[in-house]
Amino acid sequence: MCFDDYEIEERRLTSDEVLAALIEDHRQRCGWDFEADPNIRLSFDTTVSEWRDACTLSGWRSLGRAMNQLFDTSITTSEWRALLNPPRRKTLRIICDRLAVSATLPAIRPIRIFCRDCSSAGAFLAIRRALALAGADVSELTPATQVDPYLRKYGDVFWRLTCSAPGRLPTLRVDNPWWWVCVNTFMLSLFGAPIAWLVGRAEFAAILAALGMFSYLLLWTVVHKMPSRVQFGHLETFRGVCRALAGEVACVDRGFPLD
Numbered sequence: 001m002c003f004d005d006y007e008i009e010e011r012r013l014t015s016d017e018v019l020a021a022l023i024e025d026h027r028q029r030c031g032w033d034f035e036a037d038p039n040i041r042l043s044f045d046t047t048v049s050e051w052r053d054a055c056t057l058s059g060w061r062s063l064g065r066a067m068n069q070l071f072d073t074s075i076t077t078s079e080w081r082a083l084l085n086p087p088r089r090k091t092l093r094i095i096c097d098r099l100a101v102s103a104t105l106p107a108i109r110p111i112r113i114f115c116r117d118c119s120s121a122g123a124f125l126a127i128r129r130a131l132a133l134a135g136a137d138v139s140e141l142t143p144a145t146q147v148d149p150y151l152r153k154y155g156d157v158f159w160r161l162t163c164s165a166p167g168r169l170p171t172l173r174v175d176n177p178w179w180w181v182c183v184n185t186f187m188l189s190l191f192g193a194p195i196a197w198l199v200g201r202a203e204f205a206a207i208l209a210a211l212g213m214f215s216y217l218l219l220w221t222v223v224h225k226m227p228s229r230v231q232f233g234h235l236e237t238f239r240g241v242c243r244a245l246a247g248e249v250a251c252v253d254r255g256f257p258l259d
Helices: 015-032 048-055 060-071 077-084 092-099 119-133 148-153 155-164 177-198 202-221 238-245
Strands: 010-012 104-106 111-113 116-118 172-175 229-232
Touching (some): 015 048, 015 060, 015 155, 015 172, 048 092, 116 119, 119 155, 119 238, 148 229, 229 238
Antiparallel strands (some): 010 104, 172 229
């Protein structure tokens, strides 16, 4: 296929661009993680503790590995320990300044087709190449291909590309009706079991407690891996995603007139 030898160019980032990427990561998380806090506005003065609360991030070791993966850096575990602790005193300015020493993200560059530059074509080739490097079969990938199956399996690829173009893609939507069934069942048991116990319905309290434990285990072992749909806003195909990444259309979270 034409452009099979296309190579993705990585661009170096400034501290401001690292912060913009972290803000984009937070915005995307708020689209699918109900525990993420959309009311927090990240800035250089945001503490590590506030950042982790806003994005429901894990412990400092996992967070350091994730940042190395996102920005293609090789900061050591001991240095991440010093950068991220104590979390209530360290700020994003420290993190961004350190990452900016070597951080990179994919560059979305236009390519020349039929005597004109086409940014969305450059975005498509970048996505296709990144997916191929991640092990995906891209032999049948076209702009009309549905993006959902690739988002499910190669989310990390889209994570880097999304953060490389802050604000261009609508927030990621993960529709999972069974997730909410399990969450609501767990909440019902959490409040219902003690009430049933207090009114003398011990057997009913035991049933609710067992149901709550079962729904919680199901939630984190099976259900969260089985979304019914995964896509950026209303973008269903690679054509829409590429046009958005290239900046050819404005980001509108409630829908795109693209696909």
